[in-house]
Amino acid sequence: MSALLRLAAASLLARRRTTGLMLLALTLSCALLFGVEKLRSEVRASAYASVGAVDLIVGARTAPETLLLATVFHYGALSTPLPRAVETRLASHPAVRFALPLSLGDSVAGLPVVGTVPAYFAHLGITPEGPLAFQAGGPFAGDEEVVLGAEAARRLGKELGDALTLSHGLGAESFLEHEDHPLRVVGLLAPTGTPLDQRVLVSLEALHAAHEGAASGASENENISALLLGLAPRAAALGLAAQLNRSGDPPLTAALPALTLAGLLRWLGAGEAVLQVLSAFVVVVALAGMLAMMLASLEQRRREMAVLRALGAGFPTLLFLLLTEALMLTGAAISLGLGLVHGGLALAAPALQSATGLALQDPGPTAREGLLALGALALATLSGLLPAWLAARRALMDGLSPQS
Amino acid sequence: MGAGSQHPSEGPARALVCCEALSFCWPGASAPTLSHLSLRLQAGEAVLLRGESGQGKSTLLSLLAGILSPSSGSLTVGGKDFHALSQRQRDRVRGADIGVIFQQFNLLPFLSILDNLLLPIGFSAERRARLAATGTPPEVAAEELLCTLGLSLKALGNRSVGALSVGQQQRVAAARALLGSPSLILADEPTSALDPKNRDAFLRALKGAQTARGAALLCVSHDPALEPYFDRTVTLDRLQGGRP
Numbered sequence: 001m002s003a004l005l006r007l008a009a010a011s012l013l014a015r016r017r018t019t020g021l022m023l024l025a026l027t028l029s030c031a032l033l034f035g036v037e038k039l040r041s042e043v044r045a046s047a048y049a050s051v052g053a054v055d056l057i058v059g060a061r062t063a064p065e066t067l068l069l070a071t072v073f074h075y076g077a078l079s080t081p082l083p084r085a086v087e088t089r090l091a092s093h094p095a096v097r098f099a100l101p102l103s104l105g106d107s108v109a110g111l112p113v114v115g116t117v118p119a120y121f122a123h124l125g126i127t128p129e130g131p132l133a134f135q136a137g138g139p140f141a142g143d144e145e146v147v148l149g150a151e152a153a154r155r156l157g158k159e160l161g162d163a164l165t166l167s168h169g170l171g172a173e174s175f176l177e178h179e180d181h182p183l184r185v186v187g188l189l190a191p192t193g194t195p196l197d198q199r200v201l202v203s204l205e206a207l208h209a210a211h212e213g214a215a216s217g218a219s220e221n222e223n224i225s226a227l228l229l230g231l232a233p234r235a236a237a238l239g240l241a242a243q244l245n246r247s248g249d250p251p252l253t254a255a256l257p258a259l260t261l262a263g264l265l266r267w268l269g270a271g272e273a274v275l276q277v278l279s280a281f282v283v284v285v286a287l288a289g290m291l292a293m294m295l296a297s298l299e300q301r302r303r304e305m306a307v308l309r310a311l312g313a314g315f316p317t318l319l320f321l322l323l324t325e326a327l328m329l330t331g332a333a334i335s336l337g338l339g340l341v342h343g344g345l346a347l348a349a350p351a352l353q354s355a356t357g358l359a360l361q362d363p364g365p366t367a368r369e370g371l372l373a374l375g376a377l378a379l380a381t382l383s384g385l386l387p388a389w390l391a392a393r394r395a396l397m398d399g400l401s402p403q404s
Numbered sequence: 405m406g407a408g409s410q411h412p413s414e415g416p417a418r419a420l421v422c423c424e425a426l427s428f429c430w431p432g433a434s435a436p437t438l439s440h441l442s443l444r445l446q447a448g449e450a451v452l453l454r455g456e457s458g459q460g461k462s463t464l465l466s467l468l469a470g471i472l473s474p475s476s477g478s479l480t481v482g483g484k485d486f487h488a489l490s491q492r493q494r495d496r497v498r499g500a501d502i503g504v505i506f507q508q509f510n511l512l513p514f515l516s517i518l519d520n521l522l523l524p525i526g527f528s529a530e531r532r533a534r535l536a537a538t539g540t541p542p543e544v545a546a547e548e549l550l551c552t553l554g555l556s557l558k559a560l561g562n563r564s565v566g567a568l569s570v571g572q573q574q575r576v577a578a579a580r581a582l583l584g585s586p587s588l589i590l591a592d593e594p595t596s597a598l599d600p601k602n603r604d605a606f607l608r609a610l611k612g613a614q615t616a617r618g619a620a621l622l623c624v625s626h627d628p629a630l631e632p633y634f635d636r637t638v639t640l641d642r643l644q645g646g647r648p
Contacts, residue, residue, distance in 0.1 A: 003526035003527075004526075007515075007526075010512075010514050010515055010519075011512075011514055013514065014513065014514030303509045304512055306506070307506075307509075307510060307511075307512060308527075309471065310469070310498070310504035310506070311499060311504075311523055311524050311527045311528075312495055312496065312498050312499015312500070312524070312527045312528050313495070313499075313527060314491065314492050314495035314496075315491070315492075315495075316492070317495075317527075
């Protein structure tokens, strides 16, 4: 058995040029397969983590998807403001555990500025039901203070106690600098792997002051962008959403974030499926290449087979030998592919996070990746069967020595 | 050296190889390649089988090696009835009791000389056990056999198989065939790739090693110059009862 394995390895090594090229093709195809799977699962995990403990998002009437994308992912804008009176009204609702106002639409150096209340930090931990973790400092208390997401702090180069000036409008270029209204950094959030990492969080009052220039505080007539609600029991979300969506003064939209996200991801799922099928096909193509290589090598290996046969190797032994070669190649390609994906992720994670806000927490190979690897091995066995069977059969037909 | 006269007590039960009325027809062929062939080979005997090419000498070797199965007639090797054995069982008998030497390309180019020599004991547990019973480590046994054949691993050093001359390759192949003491050596035109000088040297070495190990040798060749090295010479025509 081990003698046969050594023989298979020696034979593969003897043809190291074709073997190497084949291994390269198989490795890259496996890396693509695992990479697509990794990205798929990571995007999903990160998206759901971004929603956190929020049970309901309320805004002026718009599409639920728009509301979710604008408040959670900072994608798109909410054009109609929400009167702050709605917050007061909803906060007294018996099922509402917390109601957190959000004021969106501003940016610092391309990073979204979110105006909210200090309670935000107490409720929106990434593992639901917990407070947010700080790597330094704590929540803002007054309107001269600011809290930075981990990535925001890195990109702005700010540390605890530094000064920061706000500008109005989304986008990297600011048109209204308020050099006279600097805020002090009082908290740095720990990395979460969600869009929160890129946020600059200030109080509603601080944002208002930046807009008005003067030191006018927040008032009841002030507008906000949206409300994040946490409910108890959480199942109350459905009923409350239906009720809010019917209300006409002012017209409201209440989105169930998990449900809306699931809808968006389902829509994205078609694209994911295409990617997965394509990457699986690339593996199939690489295996077809291996099959072609093995078939092409059979003629030059006729002597080798005749020698083994003369030494007492039977049909099962030759079959085993050739199948082992196919499985050795594919097994090595799978290991290298996994190494490439996970090693590559570890190396590329910082760059990816600063570019997309996607923090890839790589927990190592998953069960799904194991299944994909098994699938690839099964395919390799199937495609190895044909040359193995042909070679073993011909070795039988050739008799003791091939007539060539 | 007269045919059979050296073995007064010979009989079917005592012969190492015994073919009676053996016929073989390739699938789809109109005429049988071998028909009604009778051959007896005693233990330790060296026999040259002569015949023109295309007469079925190699087919006979494949039958004796258990790779092909006879169409009719009886064939026993070492007391085992090949007709009654499955392909797998015949493969096992070949691995354990039969050594094979081809015309050329006997060695696997991607293995070292020593690994080539040790191949048979990797494939056959019986050979491994026989060698272990002698108490000699496989590497030492291989080197001893090679010495009997006039070569030495030490002298060859780390040379790759491809760097050996054809004559040297044939000697390594002969040593490999003999490792683990099989009772029968089948050689298919083992000297046809050698010039006369190398041919004679190889045959002397092969005959010497075969005699020393007590294995029977059946060598197929069209070359009459080989006859002096063998106990007797037979032709396919005569074995098949004077078939034209």
